[in-house]
Every structure is written in structure tokens, then in C-alpha cells.
Amino acid sequence: MLTRDHAIREFSGGKVHPDRLTVKRHPRYPALAAAMMRAYRTGAGRTRQELHQAIEKAFAEEDDCPPKRIRAFCKILDDYSEFDTAPKAWQTRREVLRHAAPMHPLARASGNVFQRDEKAAKQEIAAALARPWPEIERDYFADTPGQHRLRAFAGPKEPAALLSLYNLAQTQVALFDAERLTLELTSGYKAALRAIKFSRLVHDITRVAPGHYRVEIDGPVSVIRETSRYGASMARLLPVLVRLRGWKLCAVIKARGWRGRLALELSPETGLKAPPGAAPEFDSATEEKFFEKWGPEPRDGWTCHREGEILHRGQKVFFPDFIFRHADGRKASLEIIGFWTPEYLRAKRETLQHFAGERLALAVRDATKADFSDLGFPIFPYRETLQPKAVLAWLEKL
């Protein structure tokens, strides 16, 4: 992901326009993208610094190019690359220093009585380490970020794909400054709701009409504070959304050094493309573990489904983590509540209150920190992992 330092955007007509490269307006960019990818594809063994210099060189003749754009491309290409971070370089340095310290100070010119000849000292150390000096020198600082050597590049293969990645990344950065966003979903909403659920954003889902959901995603803690971390979580939703067909996002942006609020509106018509590979996964380890433990086979007739169904009460919507279905038609759901922020828990409480009477159980981590006992739902406290056994006992009694 890019950082604010890479952000290029324009403000006009009360709207934010993130930097956008299109073939029509930027006809030379497909060729530039091809040159950049070539540098990385054929760049195995070169240092990050050399690669970045190669990218800068590719743009040497290009007038239409803010320096931030070059740095943004470097960052995107780096993000798709595997570098050798040489974690052992420090050991080499320690070894060399251990030998060199008693010889200090080294001198190239004929020095005074205290000084040792640099060349001879280095030969001596190389012999002690049983490695040629040029090799030691090459690896000596291989762990500094600029000296990391490229192992493999797994980025896009088509120039157009790199430009799409860039466009998406610039839009993501613009969302870093989002205060609030409203998301309308008319298709593929399960994937989106799931991502929102695990993004730990404070949100409120309502059903506008059958098959049409509105998600209001809240500013983090209060009405007056801005947090950039929260903006980053919002940005991570975007790659999930661009895979869907029916969605519309309106973000309220508060840009630094800009009075008033700006709007950023996105939808499939914006033309943002999904990055290659799977949609980003949010952390849901507890849920995964429980699901794995339960297994694909029914237990005492109960099958476990992940986020299989959306529950409605009037306009209120709740999307439980698990639905259990029995062969005889009985059905129940389970929600896992890890300990997140107080705001998140409060929002969850509010939603759950609307679903009183539902056949729903709550698994609560560290029940002392988040008390849900007054809601009337059965509660399974857990610490590290949630065991299917307790849940099964409850299901049996239904």
C-alpha cells in the first residue's frame, strides 16, 4: 500500500480526484509501464537502490511525471517483489569488527606509529574469515533496505495491469483521510459485509430494500478526532469492493490544509480494476480455527456454515459468523466476539439488542472485559480457541 507521501490528488468542485492514469490522457504510460516491469523482471540480484534508479531512468525523458508518481511506482513494484533482506549481514559485521577493533586505526597513507595499513589489515581479516575481501565488502551492508537484492518479482505481467494497480493505490491513499463513508451494496454483498466485519471498522448496516444494503462506516472514536490508522483500514476495503458489480461508495474526506469537507465517490463506473490474486484477507483466526475444528461433516446432525445467512429485523441487519443447520430443519447462529475497541463492542451491542429472541449464541473472549450477559443470549466464554463441544451441547437442547 502507498503512504501519504506518495499521494497525488486534485481538489475541485468539492471533490477529491486521485491521480488517475488512462491511456487516452497518458498515451506514453503503457510503454513506461512495460519498461518498469522489464527492469524488475530482469532485475534479480540487483539492489533496491539500483532498481529505483532504473525506474527513475525510464522516466528521464517524460515530462508528464511528478516525482511522487515515480516513487509510488517504485513502492508498488517493491510490494510485489521478494527481496533478500540478508538478516545475517550483522553477523559478518560483528566478526569483522571483532578482528578489526584491535587494529584500529587503519590508514591508507603511511600513517603514524599507531596506525595499521588498511590493505594488509583487510587481507588478514579476510584470511581469518576464510572469505575473499571483495565478497565480505559486497555483503557487509546487505541488510540495509537500499542494499536488499531482488530475488523474484511477482507483479503484473501486462502494462495495463500495472497502471490499474497504480490507479487503485492512489484511490486507496485518498481514503486515508476519509472521515465517514456510506456504502450502498446491491450485489455480492456477502463478500463485502464479511470484509467489513473483519476490518474492525465501526459500522452500521441497514437493509434499504431486499437485496440492497447500506453500510455507514463511522469515524473511529468520537466525532472530533481523526485517526490515520482507521483511514488505512478503510482503504483496505477497496480491493474487495472493486471485485463486485453493484456498489457505490461515498466518502467524506477531510484533507490536510483544506478547509471544509470534500467528497470522493466511487462505483464500478469509476473503472477501478481488481488487483491480481485473491482479495485481501482480514484477520479472522479465531473463526477459521473454530470452523476447522468443527469440520465439514455434521456433528450430531448439525452442519456448520460460515457467514451463511444475513438476519433481518425490520431495517436492521445482522450477519452472524456461523449458521448451524440440522438435518431436521432446526437452525441456529453463533457470533464470535473477540476483544476489539470499546466503540466496536458498543456498536455490536446496539445491533444485537435488535435481535432479541433470535436463536443466537455469543462466544465472547475474555467475558470480563465485554459484558453481554444482559442481552439474553447464551454466552460461551473462551480464551484462546473456542471448542465446538460447548456449542454442540447448546444446539442439542434447542
Add this chain to the structure above:
Amino acid sequence: MSGALPSGSPGTITFAEGLVRFHSAEGVHACPPGDAPWTWDARRGWWVAEAQHYPKLQIQLNEDPGQNGILDEVPKWKEVHFSKLELPPLHSYQSAAIAAWKAAGHRGVLALPTGSGKTVVALSIMAEAGCSTLVVVPLLALMHQWWERIRQHLGYEAGVIGDRQFCYRPICVTTYESACLRMERLGALFKLIVFDECHHLPGRVRGDAARLCAAPWRLGLTATPDLPAGRSEEVGALIGPVCYRLAVADLEGDTLAEYEVQKLSVDLTTDERARYDELGRLIRDYIAERRRDDPKFEWQDLQSAEVKDARARAVVRAQRERQAIEDRAEGKLEVLEHLLGKHPQIPTLIFTGSNRMARTVALRFLIPCLLDHCGKSERRDILGGLRERRYHAVVANQVFDEGLDFPSAKVAVVLGGQSSPRQAQQRLGRILRPAHGQTAILYEVFCRDTGEVQRSRARRHTDAYARSRHSRILRR
């Protein structure tokens, strides 16, 4: 938490999530106390203000009898009793600094030069205050140093927040990084908050460490009160204004070692000079050409030109290459070789203008190199090695600009760097630490007939450089 209040109750203020909240049965119609910038949170039904406004609010609640009856449930801090105080006797300026801070209402910044015993001042204030205290520092290494000093002087094992630890105790040390992340939960636990090197505080994220904190007593420590425009106001608003200031010259010979500054100039090699001048011509030609169209075109306008002009980018690159030539001039390495030979037994600190030069020096002379991405074990090895005299010299770039203790370093060599007075003061501070009344020497090496000359002059304008002795090394 928003439980119903009995009607007629004037309300309660509490701390939560970095904010003070005012709950009242009258909701939006209630009049929140004091003159804090309250905001009505319609979603949750209470009034909120950033916790930094609490100190004023507390005073107003105590003073205005009309607001009596409002319950103040913010403070969660405790009294702390130190059983084994072992503080050194204070210098007169240290006592004066403490008195000034107290007179300013237990808030404000003390500007004391590096090496003048800022830590002792803060520890004395903590000892006298005897209350929950959080000490916030810029680097992990400094955090551990503070922990040690608190144990040594106050006989107290402080809690540690940061460095992958979370161990809360009424006296705690932490870093700015951790403080701004966790203040929304810690904000009401400490009555006194100490910001070491408080010029680190300004900024949207780091400022949270002070904004979300309700501590009524605030102490800022710095050696460099001259922050860029706007920033010192920010520190003033978050901690309080500078309430005591002492210059390096006021201390010389008293607490600090005698020092001496020597400026050494080197020439570029023939090849370096040729390239340097060629790049200079390229830059001049471009500017002259632009000025024909726009007589007001300035060097600063290049930045906006860069966006749509490949040549402007090339000019900026050329300027960077010129600086790199100055920064890594071969002649500087020769001078350094000479200086290391001249002081072979004396611990020496070398400052460069870039990481690249630091690495070049480290490889040429095989001395340890402290860079900001150094791991913990390497850092410990380097600092420990220097203290134990296993290493005789160490080279660093920016990372040294903070107050790590090098009691034994007596020679410093500045091979390049920024011209800001703040960096210069801190760099000089490294060798000004008093030890056995020895004279410390600071060598400043720069390239003649280059932009470095101007920057060197700018450095000298800070008062620590006011008297400097010139000498000159001829190239062999």
C-alpha cells in the same frame, strides 16, 4: 457506561478513549462546565472534549462554586511514595528551573543544554510530586536509560510500555510511538507527564500523546527550544510555554567540559571538481533559460516545474549529485584518517551527512556504524563496545541526534550534515558531557568552494559554535 443519571443531578465528567465526557440528564440542553471546546456527540448522547483540556477544566471546577455538584471522575492517578531517594545535590540553575516550572502552574518546557542534567531536574520534580508519572522519550534506547535512572535515583522499578512490553506501574516509561497509540486508554492514569526531547511531540499522530492525555501536570525537556515556526506554539499548547531557558555559554567550565571547535577545509579532487562544476553549469543554464521567460523564476519554483518538465527533474537530480559529491568527498576520508591517527586512544564519534557516507566510512576504517535501522543487538553491541573501550570510534548519521549517553567520547568529527541549529547543538552535545575536566574537540570538515561553506557558517551561528579556531589541512 451511559447509564441513566438521576434527574436533577448536575452531571458527571469522566475520561474515556482519550476524551473527557460530560454526561447529564439534560443531554444536549445541558451546559457543559468550564470553557473547554465541547462538542455534542449526538450519536452517543453526551458532550466530549479532548482530554488535553481537562487541566483547565479541573481548575475551573474547583474555583466556580456555581458548578459545584458536577462529579469529576476523571482522575485515576495515585500517590507514589519513594522509599530510597538518592538524588545528587542540585546546581543553582537546576533549582531555578524547577522553581520556574512550579511557578508556571506545574506546566511548561525547560530548555537546558545537553549534558546539563535535564534528567536530574525531571527526577527531582518527580520525587517531590510523588504521584503517578509517565515519562515519554523518543527512542527505545533512551527509554531503557530512563528506567535505569529512575531505579538508581528514586529507588523505583518503573513500568515499561513499548518495546513489545506492556507492564503498567504508577511510574511508567514509554516512547512517543507507544504513547500516541495507547494514550486513549492511559490518559487518566497519570497526574504528571514528562516529555523528554519534547521537540518530538508536534505532529498530527505524535501530538496525540499529549492531546488525549488528561494529566494536569506537564513537563517538557529539550536542549533545542528553537523549533521551526508554528511548532513551538504547538508544543506550548500541548505542554505549556518555555518557562526556563539556559544557553550553552552560561554553563561552560561550570558543569560541562571545556570544548574547542576546529574547522578543517578540504579541496575536491580534480575529477570531483570537474563533475561538480559541470553539474553547476547545467543548473545555472536551466535557471537562466527559465528566467528569460519568467524573470521571477527562483530555485524554489523548481519543485512545481518538476511535475511537468523532465529537464527540471534532471536539474534537481544534478543538485542532489552535487551535494553527494560534497558529502562523500575523498578528501574528507583522508582528513578523517589523519584525525583517527592523531587521537588513536580517544573515543571518537563521527557524524556524516548521509547513510551512504556513514557506510563508506565504516567500511574504509572498519569501525561500527550506527544507522537508524540497526537492530537491537547491534545497537547494544556498538554502544556497549564504546563504553567498554572495545571500540574506539563509531560513525553515524541521523540516529545520533538524540541524547544517548556517551560519557567517554571526547572527540567528534562532523563530516557533513544539515545546517539547522538544532542538529548542530545536539551533535555538539555529544562531546560536551562532563568527564574528568578533559577538553573535548569537535572537528568540522567541509569542502572548500562549495555550498558546504554556507552551511558550515549557518552551523556556527548557534551559540555553541561562537568561538571557533580555524586550521587548515593541505591536501597531500
